[in-house]
Amino acid sequence: MSWRDKAAGEIDDPVLAGALENFKASVDAWSEFAYSQPRTAIWTARHTWRLAATWALGCMLAAGSLADGLYERHHREELARIAAMKAAEQKVALERRAAEQPAAAKIVTKRQPTAVKRAANENEDLLATVDSDVSRQVPAAMEPLAQMMVDNGTN
Amino acid sequence: MQTSTKVMAAGTAVKPMTVEAAEEIAAQDFASIVESHRPQIFRFLLASLRDVDLAETLTQECFLKAHRNWNSFRGDSSAMTWLMRIAINLQKDHWRNRRLQFWRHTQANAIGVDEASDWLPNGERSAEQQIVAREQVAQVWKAVDGLSARQRTVFLLRYVEDRELSEIAKATGLSEGTVKAHLSRALSRVRAELRGIR
Numbered sequence: 001m002s003w004r005d006k007a008a009g010e011i012d013d014p015v016l017a018g019a020l021e022n023f024k025a026s027v028d029a030w031s032e033f034a035y036s037q038p039r040t041a042i043w044t045a046r047h048t049w050r051l052a053a054t055w056a057l058g059c060m061l062a063a064g065s066l067a068d069g070l071y072e073r074h075h076r077e078e079l080a081r082i083a084a085m086k087a088a089e090q091k092v093a094l095e096r097r098a099a100e101q102p103a104a105a106k107i108v109t110k111r112q113p114t115a116v117k118r119a120a121n122e123n124e125d126l127l128a129t130v131d132s133d134v135s136r137q138v139p140a141a142m143e144p145l146a147q148m149m150v151d152n153g154t155n
Numbered sequence: 156m157q158t159s160t161k162v163m164a165a166g167t168a169v170k171p172m173t174v175e176a177a178e179e180i181a182a183q184d185f186a187s188i189v190e191s192h193r194p195q196i197f198r199f200l201l202a203s204l205r206d207v208d209l210a211e212t213l214t215q216e217c218f219l220k221a222h223r224n225w226n227s228f229r230g231d232s233s234a235m236t237w238l239m240r241i242a243i244n245l246q247k248d249h250w251r252n253r254r255l256q257f258w259r260h261t262q263a264n265a266i267g268v269d270e271a272s273d274w275l276p277n278g279e280r281s282a283e284q285q286i287v288a289r290e291q292v293a294q295v296w297k298a299v300d301g302l303s304a305r306q307r308t309v310f311l312l313r314y315v316e317d318r319e320l321s322e323i324a325k326a327t328g329l330s331e332g333t334v335k336a337h338l339s340r341a342l343s344r345v346r347a348e349l350r351g352i353r
Contacts, residue, residue, distance in 0.1 A: 016342070016345065018291065019292070019295055020314050020345070022292050023314065024314060025275065026275050026288075027202045027274075028276070028315075030201065031194070031198035032194075034197075034201060034210070034211075035197055
């Protein structure tokens with residue numbers, strides 16, 4: 001049974017039957033042309049390109065991650081080294097200070113009596129100076145009173 | 156060397172056949188199947204997908220799968236129906252995978268309806284008839300585009316591949332009644348498109 005006969009059994013519309021016949025002829029022509037064309041190379045090339053691009057991107061990401069990891073590790077090591085150096089310096093400074101403190105304490109204890117005496121003398125001298133200065137700088141209005149005090153003192 | 160002997164009903168042994176010889180015959184059978192059915196499988200996939208590269212790839216996959224399972228082919232249906240069933244399943248798998256790959260455009264390489272309708276055999280037609288035929292083909296493509304996957308498969312098997320309803324039923328795993336129903340809906344859609352009704 002031909003296609004036309006089959007279609008005639010199912011399709012009573014001649015326009016529809018004709019359109020379906022044209023459709024089939026069109027698909028046949030396209031398929032025959034496409035089937036006769038060699039396209040393995042195109043397919044391979046396209047997929048190879050995609051594969052290469054995927055690999056390149058993957059390698060770039062992997063290299064980036066690795067470099068980032070290495071940099072991070074190096075950075076941490078550097079920070080740790082600096083921190084260790086600072087700690088060592090602080091330790092040395094503390095030890096040095098601890099070594100210096102007893103000697104200074106001894107000197108202070110040896111010199112303490114003379115220093116206290118000297119400080120007391122200095123204070124007394126300073127007060128005497130201030131007292132005499134104040135007494136000299138008495139305002140003019142108070143001069144008779146001051147004179148009286150001097151007179152009483154002498155008397 | 157392994158040998159297999161065919162024994163007739165009466166018990167008389169006939170010419171023994173080696174396993175290698177049996178495999179060679181099977182390979183020749185398969186090669187002739189590929190030669191005779193490959194263009195039809197390709198045409199069906201091309202019409203379904205409108206993508207030449209994809210149709211070619213799926214055709215290759217179809218015959219690869221058929222070759223792997225050639226020994227299990229019992230011959231319950233014709234080789235063509237069996238191959239068509241494999242092709243339909245491959246197509247389904249392809250669309251399922253494409254749906255999962257949501258970042259890709261589903262019909263990246265498929266050509267448009269207008270481009271597909273450019274293909275017409277020259278024949279003995281006037282220029283006017285050629286134009287009318289092209290318009291009709293474009294309208295049918297447009298209608299096919301709007302069909303569901305199952306309707307499209309049934310429609311193409313019937314009106315492009317000239318398959319009988321029973322063969323379509325076997326290839327698609329549907330009953331003949333369901334095939335008829337799908338065909339009827341598909342034809343209504345095509346008819347409506349030809350009349351310019353949406």
